[in-house]
Structure formats: C-alpha cells, structure tokens
Amino acid sequence: MEEVRPDEVSEILRKQLSGFEKEVDVYDVGTVLQIGDGVARVYGLSHAMMSELVEFPHGVFGMVLNLEEDNVGCILFGESREISEGDTVKRIGRVASMPVGEQMLGRVVNPLGQPIDGRGPVKTEKLSPIERKALGVIQRQPVKEPLQTGLKAVDGMIPIGRGQRELIIGDRQTGKTAIALDTIINQKYSHTERAKREGVKPVYCIYVAVGQKSSTVAQVVDKLQQEGAMEYTTIIAATAADPAPMQFIAPYSGATLGEYFRDSGRHALVVYDDLTKQAQAYRQVSLLLRRPPGREAYPGDIFYLHSRLLERASKLSDELGGGSLTALPVIETQAGDVSAYIPTNVISITDGQIYLEPGMFNSGIRPAINVGISVSRVGGNAQIKAMKKVAGSLRIDLAQYRELEAFAKFGSDLDKSTLAQLRRGSRLVELLKQGQFVPMPVEKQVVSLFAGTNGFLDEVPLEHVARFERELLELMDLKYADLLGSISGTKDLGTDIAQRLKDVLRQFTDSFKAAIKA
Amino acid sequence: MKNLRVARRYAGALMDIAEAGKTIDRTAGDLETIASALRGSRELWLLTQSPVVSPVKKAAVFRAVFVARVGEGTMKFIDLVIAKQREKHLPEIVEQFSLLRDEKMGIVSVSVTSAVEFTPSQEKDLGSELERYTKKKVRIRITVDKAIKAGLVVRIGDTVLDASMRRQLELLKARFLEGGPSTN
Numbered sequence: 001m002e003e004v005r006p007d008e009v010s011e012i013l014r015k016q017l018s019g020f021e022k023e024v025d026v027y028d029v030g031t032v033l034q035i036g037d038g039v040a041r042v043y044g045l046s047h048a049m050m051s052e053l054v055e056f057p058h059g060v061f062g063m064v065l066n067l068e069e070d071n072v073g074c075i076l077f078g079e080s081r082e083i084s085e086g087d088t089v090k091r092i093g094r095v096a097s098m099p100v101g102e103q104m105l106g107r108v109v110n111p112l113g114q115p116i117d118g119r120g121p122v123k124t125e126k127l128s129p130i131e132r133k134a135l136g137v138i139q140r141q142p143v144k145e146p147l148q149t150g151l152k153a154v155d156g157m158i159p160i161g162r163g164q165r166e167l168i169i170g171d172r173q174t175g176k177t178a179i180a181l182d183t184i185i186n187q188k189y190s191h192t193e194r195a196k197r198e199g200v201k202p203v204y205c206i207y208v209a210v211g212q213k214s215s216t217v218a219q220v221v222d223k224l225q226q227e228g229a230m231e232y233t234t235i236i237a238a239t240a241a242d243p244a245p246m247q248f249i250a251p252y253s254g255a256t257l258g259e260y261f262r263d264s265g266r267h268a269l270v271v272y273d274d275l276t277k278q279a280q281a282y283r284q285v286s287l288l289l290r291r292p293p294g295r296e297a298y299p300g301d302i303f304y305l306h307s308r309l310l311e312r313a314s315k316l317s318d319e320l321g322g323g324s325l326t327a328l329p330v331i332e333t334q335a336g337d338v339s340a341y342i343p344t345n346v347i348s349i350t351d352g353q354i355y356l357e358p359g360m361f362n363s364g365i366r367p368a369i370n371v372g373i374s375v376s377r378v379g380g381n382a383q384i385k386a387m388k389k390v391a392g393s394l395r396i397d398l399a400q401y402r403e404l405e406a407f408a409k410f411g412s413d414l415d416k417s418t419l420a421q422l423r424r425g426s427r428l429v430e431l432l433k434q435g436q437f438v439p440m441p442v443e444k445q446v447v448s449l450f451a452g453t454n455g456f457l458d459e460v461p462l463e464h465v466a467r468f469e470r471e472l473l474e475l476m477d478l479k480y481a482d483l484l485g486s487i488s489g490t491k492d493l494g495t496d497i498a499q500r501l502k503d504v505l506r507q508f509t510d511s512f513k514a515a516i517k518a
Numbered sequence: 519m520k521n522l523r524v525a526r527r528y529a530g531a532l533m534d535i536a537e538a539g540k541t542i543d544r545t546a547g548d549l550e551t552i553a554s555a556l557r558g559s560r561e562l563w564l565l566t567q568s569p570v571v572s573p574v575k576k577a578a579v580f581r582a583v584f585v586a587r588v589g590e591g592t593m594k595f596i597d598l599v600i601a602k603q604r605e606k607h608l609p610e611i612v613e614q615f616s617l618l619r620d621e622k623m624g625i626v627s628v629s630v631t632s633a634v635e636f637t638p639s640q641e642k643d644l645g646s647e648l649e650r651y652t653k654k655k656v657r658i659r660i661t662v663d664k665a666i667k668a669g670l671v672v673r674i675g676d677t678v679l680d681a682s683m684r685r686q687l688e689l690l691k692a693r694f695l696e697g698g699p700s701t702n
Contacts, residue, residue, distance in 0.1 A: 026679050069523065070522050
C-alpha cells in the first residue's frame with residue numbers, strides 16, 4: 001500500500017475546514033425542568049416556535065408542542081432515559097421536517113427521514129416541513145383518473161380515483177393491510193412502457209406503518225421486494241417499539257413525501273396503516289402534556305388531527321401540473337363497532353369507505369368487503385367507461401341477492417325469478433373472490449365481470465366458478481389478446497367489442513360445461 | 519414550575535405597589551434583607567417550610583424579626599404572603615422581584631464562561647462591548663471553566679453566543695460524521 005504523505009492529509013483537512021470557521025455560534029437554550037414518558041417540560045427557550053425541533057443532550061431530538069406561560073412542552077423522538085433535569089436544550093431553528101426526493105424510493109425510513117434499512121444515508125436535496133397547510137379550492141380540480149387497486153370488488157363497485165381519500169375499515173384480521181398492499185403492488189403496471197402508451201401515469205407509493213410490530217413491517221418490505229414493488233415505494237415505519245411522538249408524526253411525514261411527488265406533477269398513493277394507533281399515540285402524548293381529555297380520553301383536537309392530514313390528499317389543477325395524492329387511511333375497529341369515536345371521525349372525513357367483515361372473511365369471501373355499506377363518494381367519475389358498463393348492475397344484483405339470501409334460508413318454495421336472482425347473486429359473490437397479492441389488470445376485470453353480469457355463469461356450478469374465470473382469462477390471453485388490448489386501449493366497451501366478447505363467452509361456456517361434465 | 523408561577527404573581531403585585539409609591543429601590547433592599555436572613559438562619563428557613571407552625575405564629579415571628587429592619591409596605595406584604603400560606607416561596611419571590619426590577623431598569627444579567635481569568639481592563643472592554651450589543655446595561659458574572667478549552671461563552675437570557683473551542687470542535691465533529699459512512 002502506498003504511504004499517505006503528510007501534506008496530503010493536511011490538504012484534505014484544509015479542504016474540509018475551508019468555509020467552516022464560524023467565529024461565534026449563536027443559539028437559544030433552555031433547561032429541562034421535568035422529563036419522562038417521552039415528554040419534557042423545558043424552562044427558557046423563550047423564542048421557540050410551535051412544532052420546532054429542539055436538541056437534547058446525547059443527540060436526542062424533540063419537537064415543541066406546547067407553549068405555555070412559563071415553560072415549553074416538548075415531545076421526544078428518542079430515549080429519555082439519559083436526559084436528566086437541569087440539562088440544556090438547544091433550539092435547532094427550524095420546524096420538524098422530512099427530507100424528500102426520488103432517492104427515498106425503495107427505502108425504509110423513520111418518520112424523520114433517517115434510513116433504517118441499513119443501506120446507507122439517503123442523499124436528498126430538499127427538506128419539507130412535516131406539517132403543511134392543505135391546498136385551497138383554487139389549486140384543486142375534481143378527481144377524474146382511476147387508481148386501479150387490481151381488486152375486482154373494489155374497482156368494480158367502490159372505485160377509487162387519484163386524489164381521493166378512501167378509508168379501509170374493519171376488525172383485526174380481516175385483510176385491511178392486504179387490500180392496501182395489493183393496491184401498491186398493482187401500481188407496478190403504471191410504471192411500464194405499455195401504461196405510458198395507454199396514457200396511464202406512474203403512481204409512486206408510500207406505506208406508513210404506525211405502531212405495528214417490527215416483524216410485520218419486515219414482512220411487508222419483503223413482500224414488496226419480491227413483487228418488485230419497492231422500486232417505486234417508500235416505507236415510513238414507526239413501530240410499536242418507537243416512542244409515541246414518532247408514531248404520532250409518521251403519517252405527516254408520509255403526506256409530506258407524497259406532496260413532493262404531487263407538487264412535481266406526478267401521482268402518489270399514501271397508505272396510513274393505521275390511524276387508530278396514531279390517534280392512540282397522540283392521546284398518550286396529549287395526556288402527558290396535560291391537555292384536557294375528551295371523549296374516550298382523546299384530546300379535543302383529535303378530529304383536526306386526522307382532518308388536516310387527510311385534507312392534504314388532493315388532485316391538483318392543470319396549471320399546477322395535475323399531480324395527485326391519494327390517501328388510503330386504515331382504521332381498526334373493535335368487534336365491528338364503527339360508531340366508536342375515531343372510526344366515525346375518519347368515516348366523516350374521507351370520501352368513502354371499504355368495510356371489511358370478519359364474518360365474511362371466515363366464510364371464505366376474500367377480500368371480505370361488505371359491498372352493502374362500502375361506498376366511494378367520488379370515484380365513480382374516475383372509473384373507466386368499460387368498467388362502468390359492466391359493473392353497473394353488479395351492485396343492484398348483489399343487493400337483491402343479500403336481501404333474498406336471508407329469507408331463502410327458511411323456505412324452499414321459491415318462484416323462478418327469485419331462484420334466478422339467488423343463482424346470479426351467489427355466482428357473483430364467488431366471482432368477486434380474489435387471492436392475495438394477485439391483482440388483476442382492469443381489462444381482465446372487465447371481461448370477468450362481463451361474464452358474471454351477463455349471466456354466463458348462471459349455469460356453472462358454484463364450485464367451478466373460480467376455474468371458469470381462470471380458464472376464461474387464460475383463453476383471452478392466448479387467443480383474444482386483441483380484445484383485451486382494445487379494452488385497455490380505448491378504456492371503453494363499444495357495442496362491437498361487447499358483441500365479440502359475448503360470442504367468445506358463449507363458445508367458452510359451452511365447452512367449459514362439457515369439460516366439467518366429463 | 520408551579521412555584522415559579524406563584525412567585526411571579528406575588529413579585530408582580532409587589533412591584534406594582536412599589537412602582538406606584540416610587541419605593542422600588544427600598545423594597546428591593548428590604549427583600550434582600552429578608553432573603554439574606556433566610557439564607558443565614560436555618561431556623562428561620564425551617565419555620566417558613568414547616569406546615570405545622572400556624573400562620574399566625576409565623577406572622578408574629580416575622581414581625582418581631584423584621585419590623586425594625588424593613589419598611590411598612592414590605593411588612594404588610596410579608597403578612598399577606600404568610601396569610602396566603604405562600605411563605606415557602608419567599609426566596610423565589612425575592613428572585614423574581616429582582617428580575618422584574620432589572621427588566622424595569624433595562625439591565626440584563628449576562629453570564630460569561632471563559633477558559634482563562636479576565637484582567638479588569640478586559641472585563642471592562644467586554645462589558646462595554648456587550649452593552650453595545652444588547653443596547654442595555656449589563657451585569658456580568660464571570661466563571662472560569664477549563665472544559666471549554668479556549669474562547670468564551672456568553673449567555674444573555676436564553677440566547678447563547680458560543681465562541682468556545684469546545685463548540686467549534688463539536689461542530690467539526692458533526693461535519694465529519696455527516697460526510698462519513700452511515701452508522702445504521
């Protein structure tokens with residue numbers, strides 16, 4: 001090895017030091033009065049701003065959350081064990097911020113933007129405050145492009161538009177995260193050359209994990225990597241082991257990163273998984289800061305906590321580049337109680353909800369979406385025409401089926417039309433089942449649902465519906481790729497295409513029936 | 519924290535009275551007498567801290583000790599403080615009063631930490647320089663601390679002007695770490 005000459009070393013040092021000499025460093029300080037449970041009371045810091053970052057000894061950062069007559073209440077983003085009363089607290093001089101940029105894609109970071117995936121520093125150029133005011137009316141336009149989730153039940157009946165806020169709500173273990181992850185995986189399509197040709201813009205995804213087990217987050221990262229979805233995804237994790245203040249700011253960091261993509265004319269999707277835990281973290285912090293408790297001991301501004309977060313989802317006007325930020329908040333209910341405080345709040349803030357039921361989940365209907373009470377208040381405008389045409393009667397058919405299903409259990413003497421409705425309904429329920437991590441492109445969804453709503457499945461035995469669908473789509477891929485192509489290309493189902501599709505289905509149904517008899 | 523709020527209220531009220539009667543300096547002197555008596559006599563201090571002794575007795579003791587030494591206004595103030603059972607906070611009240619007085623008179627107290635002992639002329643220079651900087655009269659308290667290695671640290675209220683070698687080294691260290699490999 002060549003020896004390092006002394007002049008080289010000093011040369012490097014000189015370079016490092018150039019422009020460094022700052023004669024006097026001016027900063028504001030305060031003294032810790034009280035510390036514990038992740039919050040600190042600080043005396044002094046007389047010029048501190050709301051939500052400003054402060055630095056405690058041992059490199060622990062905090063954020064100013066309470067400005068009082070004679071002290072400042074701070075929340076801590078690190079261990080409070082090493083800090084003691086009387087320690088000096090320094091003002092950083094800027095509000096809590098998140099580094100943003102494309103470099104964040106593919107990374108796992110904490111809510112302060114520091115990487116936690118062990119892959120070195122994230123070299124971003126911009127810092128954005130995590131709390132920002134949502135855009136006003138002038139800067140927005142109505143939601144008009146679809147955000148395909150790849151789930152037949154969602155894209156068919158509860159369509160989500162880019163810039164929408166759609167709540168995913170349900171008990172534990174009902175597949176809430178699965179829907180969010182499927183949606184992220186399905187965005188892979190939007191990053192392909194083909195999507196570009198068809199005018200579908202890429203969607204960048206952000207998955208915010210709040211208060212989850214670290215092992216669950218690791219699983220999510222692993223799954224997304226396997227599916228090749230990490231290339232366009234950032235994961236912001238504040239796990240159950242992180243301090244409550246960290247969990248409280250995580251969704252805001254996610255929104256800030258999403259806004260970076262939105263404001264540069266691109267499209268972003270951010271999943272907040274889940275806001276119940278965030279509300280609980282905020283409740284903890286608020287109670288420790290001695291803010292008065294309200295209903296369920298949540299502080300008075302818990303509604304504003306979520307509304308200001310979700311208001312940041314938006315579709316920008318064309319003058320501002322037409323970017324969008326779609327939000328998929330997740331709420332976990334206790335024993336199906338949607339009238340608890342946090343669920344009702346978030347239901348009223350969002351543009352619709354996907355309601356998942358444990359009963360349906362356990363009877364094998366997965367995704368376990370209760371389409372009766374799930375709605376999308378704006379997404380309808382964003383559905384592609386072809387989907388609108390085939391899914392139009394889906395909702396009504398299913399609603400009638402559910403009504404009849406209950407009382408058909410008692411009697412056996414049913415008239416013909418009732419039986420037909422029951423048969424149709426049960427086939428549709430079967431058709432809407434879909435495996436996890438296998439999102440379906442929209443043109444295939446159209447073909448599947450077309451077969452269902454046009455009665456081609458009515459004669460197929462219930463247990464063979466899944467096979468019917470699988471073989472039908474294989475056939476379409478092999479022989480009628482042009483049909484699929486024209487659906488996804490024109491995004492419409494013209495009468496001639498519909499006619500051809502009917503012919504294909506008629507032929508296929510006949511051969512399928514023969515095949516299962518044999 | 520709670521005591522601070524209480525102390526500030528009492529000191530503020532006393533300041534209002536003293537200002538109206540133009541007796542700020544005298545009141546300040548009286549309070550200093552009381553504070554030094556409390557510092558000097560452990561018995562007196564224990565008396566103020568004890569919840570067992572009744573307020574009437576405490577008031578009698580204070581009157582006996584101080585009636586000849588302090589003004590009538592101050593004596594009344596002490597009676598009030600004892601009647602309200604806040605005599606425990608007397609030292610804080612005195613401290614807050616002197617802070618309020620400084621504020622009124624445009625004096626800021628500045629604490630200076632230096633690595634080496636100051637000569638009187640240096641101290642004077644520093645004082646006039648700080649007066650120019652703060653545009654107020656300054657009261658300087660100098661402490662010597664070798665830990666800052668060189669230079670000096672000036673603290674005016676909550677603001678620190680840090681020109682120490684220790685801080686420079688800290689900043690340099692942070693800068694080296696920033697460019698280095700991640701510790702994650």
